[in-house]
Amino acid sequence: MNGKIFFLPIIIWALASLAPIASGATNEVIRLFDGSILSGSALDLDPTRGITWSSPAARKPILFRQTNIASILFPKSISAADQEKDSVSTFQFTNGDKVNGGLHSIEQGKIIIDSEFGGKIEAPQEQLQGIFFSRGQRLLYEGPTSLEGWKTGDQMRAWEYKDGAFVSNGADILGRDFNLQGSCSVEFEMIWNGPFAFSVTLYAQELDRFDYSSSSYVIYIGSASIAAQRIQAGVGTMMLGRAAPSGLANKNRAKFEIRCNKSEGTITVLMDGKFVEKWADPQGFVGKGKGILFFSQVDGVAMRLQNIRVMEWDPRFEPDNSALENKEDVLMLANKDKVRGKLLGVENGKAAIEVKGNRLNVPLDRIVQMSLAKPKATTNDSDPWLVQGTFIGGEALSFKLTDWTGEKIEGVSPNFGPLQMERSKIKQLFFNLHRPQPAEAGMEMQELDFE
Amino acid sequence: MRPVFSLLTIFLGAALLPQVLSQHRVEFKNGDRLSGRMESIQGSETVFWIHPDAVDPIELLPSYLGRIVLQEGAATPLTPEMTQLHLSNGDQLFGELIEVNGQECVLKTPYAGTLKIPRNTLAGFAPMISSGLIFQGPTSLEGWTQGRVNLNPVGQIEAGEWTYKDQAFYATKSASIARDLQLPDVASLSFDLAWRGYFTVAIALYTDSLHPVALLNKEAEPDFGAFYSLQLNTFSANLLPVKKNEPIRYLGQVPLQGMTQKKSAHFEIRLNKAKKIIALFLDGVMVKQWSDPEGFSGKGTAVRFVHQGQGSVRLSNIRVSQWDGLYEEAKPTPATLKQDLARLRNGDKVHGLFQQLQDGKLTFSIPERQFEFPMERLKELVLAPKEAPPLASSTHVRAHLFQGGRLTIQIEQWNRDGVLAISPIFGKAKFRPDAFSLIEFEPAQTRNALQ
Numbered sequence: 001m002n003g004k005i006f007f008l009p010i011i012i013w014a015l016a017s018l019a020p021i022a023s024g025a026t027n028e029v030i031r032l033f034d035g036s037i038l039s040g041s042a043l044d045l046d047p048t049r050g051i052t053w054s055s056p057a058a059r060k061p062i063l064f065r066q067t068n069i070a071s072i073l074f075p076k077s078i079s080a081a082d083q084e085k086d087s088v089s090t091f092q093f094t095n096g097d098k099v100n101g102g103l104h105s106i107e108q109g110k111i112i113i114d115s116e117f118g119g120k121i122e123a124p125q126e127q128l129q130g131i132f133f134s135r136g137q138r139l140l141y142e143g144p145t146s147l148e149g150w151k152t153g154d155q156m157r158a159w160e161y162k163d164g165a166f167v168s169n170g171a172d173i174l175g176r177d178f179n180l181q182g183s184c185s186v187e188f189e190m191i192w193n194g195p196f197a198f199s200v201t202l203y204a205q206e207l208d209r210f211d212y213s214s215s216s217y218v219i220y221i222g223s224a225s226i227a228a229q230r231i232q233a234g235v236g237t238m239m240l241g242r243a244a245p246s247g248l249a250n251k252n253r254a255k256f257e258i259r260c261n262k263s264e265g266t267i268t269v270l271m272d273g274k275f276v277e278k279w280a281d282p283q284g285f286v287g288k289g290k291g292i293l294f295f296s297q298v299d300g301v302a303m304r305l306q307n308i309r310v311m312e313w314d315p316r317f318e319p320d321n322s323a324l325e326n327k328e329d330v331l332m333l334a335n336k337d338k339v340r341g342k343l344l345g346v347e348n349g350k351a352a353i354e355v356k357g358n359r360l361n362v363p364l365d366r367i368v369q370m371s372l373a374k375p376k377a378t379t380n381d382s383d384p385w386l387v388q389g390t391f392i393g394g395e396a397l398s399f400k401l402t403d404w405t406g407e408k409i410e411g412v413s414p415n416f417g418p419l420q421m422e423r424s425k426i427k428q429l430f431f432n433l434h435r436p437q438p439a440e441a442g443m444e445m446q447e448l449d450f451e
Numbered sequence: 452m453r454p455v456f457s458l459l460t461i462f463l464g465a466a467l468l469p470q471v472l473s474q475h476r477v478e479f480k481n482g483d484r485l486s487g488r489m490e491s492i493q494g495s496e497t498v499f500w501i502h503p504d505a506v507d508p509i510e511l512l513p514s515y516l517g518r519i520v521l522q523e524g525a526a527t528p529l530t531p532e533m534t535q536l537h538l539s540n541g542d543q544l545f546g547e548l549i550e551v552n553g554q555e556c557v558l559k560t561p562y563a564g565t566l567k568i569p570r571n572t573l574a575g576f577a578p579m580i581s582s583g584l585i586f587q588g589p590t591s592l593e594g595w596t597q598g599r600v601n602l603n604p605v606g607q608i609e610a611g612e613w614t615y616k617d618q619a620f621y622a623t624k625s626a627s628i629a630r631d632l633q634l635p636d637v638a639s640l641s642f643d644l645a646w647r648g649y650f651t652v653a654i655a656l657y658t659d660s661l662h663p664v665a666l667l668n669k670e671a672e673p674d675f676g677a678f679y680s681l682q683l684n685t686f687s688a689n690l691l692p693v694k695k696n697e698p699i700r701y702l703g704q705v706p707l708q709g710m711t712q713k714k715s716a717h718f719e720i721r722l723n724k725a726k727k728i729i730a731l732f733l734d735g736v737m738v739k740q741w742s743d744p745e746g747f748s749g750k751g752t753a754v755r756f757v758h759q760g761q762g763s764v765r766l767s768n769i770r771v772s773q774w775d776g777l778y779e780e781a782k783p784t785p786a787t788l789k790q791d792l793a794r795l796r797n798g799d800k801v802h803g804l805f806q807q808l809q810d811g812k813l814t815f816s817i818p819e820r821q822f823e824f825p826m827e828r829l830k831e832l833v834l835a836p837k838e839a840p841p842l843a844s845s846t847h848v849r850a851h852l853f854q855g856g857r858l859t860i861q862i863e864q865w866n867r868d869g870v871l872a873i874s875p876i877f878g879k880a881k882f883r884p885d886a887f888s889l890i891e892f893e894p895a896q897t898r899n900a901l902q
Contacts, residue, residue, distance in 0.1 A: 029483075032486075032504055034486045034503075034504070035484070035486060036484060036485045036486050036487075036502065036504075037483050037484060038479075038483050038485060039481060039483050049506065050504075050506065056512075056515065057479055057483070057511055057512055057515035057516070058509055058510055058511055058512070059497060059510035059511070059512060060507075060510055062502075062505050062507075062509050063505065063506040063507065064502075064504050064505055064506075065504045065505075065506065067504070068503075068504040069504075162482055163482075169647070170647065193623060194623045194624070194763060298648060299647050299648040299762070301647070301648070301763070
């Protein structure tokens, strides 16, 4: 925080239009590093002692020491206001922070953002890793928060909703109508406990069964490979290709993103933020339905699906995550050109970049993505109160939690300084960031519902 | 009705205190869970739970609890002097049966002193000596040897290990576990197998090797004595005598009907070395008896369970006992009995009215005379129903004993010194807390065991 100038002494991360969760809500879930999970509600925080937790199953509030708290989940659904954020950019920082808003300027070593939560905020430029100018983006779904709106198959072991995730103990289908119209991306985190076969049908018409009579695209994810297939009504199926992402066979959890570019007829798959493969349908895009179908195809394997996010976006602004790993700054332009060099600054609607000794000024409205050559930072800070909050819309923010009373949460961000937010905006808080998160409950073999 | 709680029992309880302090787990009805240790229970109102991250003991409300798993306790070894007692409400107890008279039966137990049980609630009993029990488990991984399975020379099948939890072994990857169970020459080996997906499990019988033998490459394996490999899968069973330096022989495959519609089954294997017989029972029905025309191949006394990597399996309730070499008829259920039935170890059956057990002798009234025989001759006594058992209420719990028995009780107080509880059948008793492995809250209304 040294030397920073803040536009606001305290950034207030709240939208007045959103009603906070009533105090005493019991749909929050605390998870400890020993695998314990307990529903209830956080009552308050004592920086020296821990977090006081109210559970309907306990006669008195429980004071949990902060040293072994892994996370607190605040299940919530997206609101109409969340869905209307269709022209925001995403600012990604080296410590994992992601903030949505508009770029005001980058000058004198500072980036200034017109943020959604606190007006103009600033952070050191050196902490900025990239900007995704996500124009035309529309959030269709973020969750899950329940099974409502979803269809499952008629198998005995249907998907179940539990603690912010869908959990399946057997083969079954899970589908939902997202009213997909244009290009879309679907993100989800998947955790499994054995060899599995899983598929995602995009633009599905039938949501409770696997259907070959309507046109759609199926992404097959197996224990060691990922494949894409086109299903075309009246024609049949065609494999678009297969890929074997490095490390998939040795994982038991991964975050997947599938991007479908309707105008180009392409499907791009990313795993843990890294590009896996991009397949093009030689016949152009054929998907007709409006839904997405998840299908766990193997009995005997427990699967957990969480952090599902479905978005529509303008295909002209497809982000390129691989650019974040560049050794030099890169401006990706709408016409697919890339300008590599050293970013000098952004002001008056133009980005200045030095390319081989020459200064170029590129209008911001031509830039799709700006990636800065920065290594990803890792924290060794063992302060249990250094937390990361995640928010609807994919935002994430690390900060030192200093106070939590009722609906107000206060902290200090290493990037943005002091901030204050409403509990109702937070999806999940992760504690003790220097430790790996515990295994997900329900994913141990023993927890499969043996009878 | 009051049990005699001996000084020896109190001493044993104190000596086992460190085990009482071991790791427990409470599972809530909503799927939440807490690790820690059950400190005490006060009536039906509060369960005091110690969690290492909670500053104070947590006071849990029993109405929210599903079950408490007491993972490590003191399994009192079953001895030939003990008898398994079946009560009319489905409860089962072990102990030394001192006498049964017109009013009560007197059972001396290592976990609750001497219990006096009303005669009219007795459903039957079976002396352990007639069961010839040699092993019952598992209760931990101790005494078992894990072996590395190498099913595929190119290593495409990932090897794993069996894990132990809650008196069962689990395997999700190919895994081998073995133990010298001292299989007698005429033996019964039984176990429960639950599975998800398709499964293949090979059981090595009378082996002298605690490590798996790759049958396709057996000549390259370290020296091993001949054994039988009983291969069970979702569709069939197959038996192979395996000898080093000799071709593998197949004694015949038998289809296992209905397995694809099940998720668990009880298997029993009857073995008779002298008669060269190996018989397989599935859920109490004999599906195949193999006879080895070339003599009995088994050279050891150990048993090895090898999960071959497909599906996920749970192995529990493993019992090894002497077998009398007789195939009994289907067990009668008490509800179908009009008279009491004594099944004797030599295969004889006595129908009549059971009068008493006194000085180690059972007295039966059969038409026009009384018949008396020593307890040693009894295999099992099944009593015709007398009256409906008392039903459990919502304040009752089902407490499972480490030996496999279970009790329906209302807990008045549970602490390290003992468990004071009331049985709807035999009234108040004081139990050793380390005798229990599991407490289930609000068990379903106890069905009449006589039905």
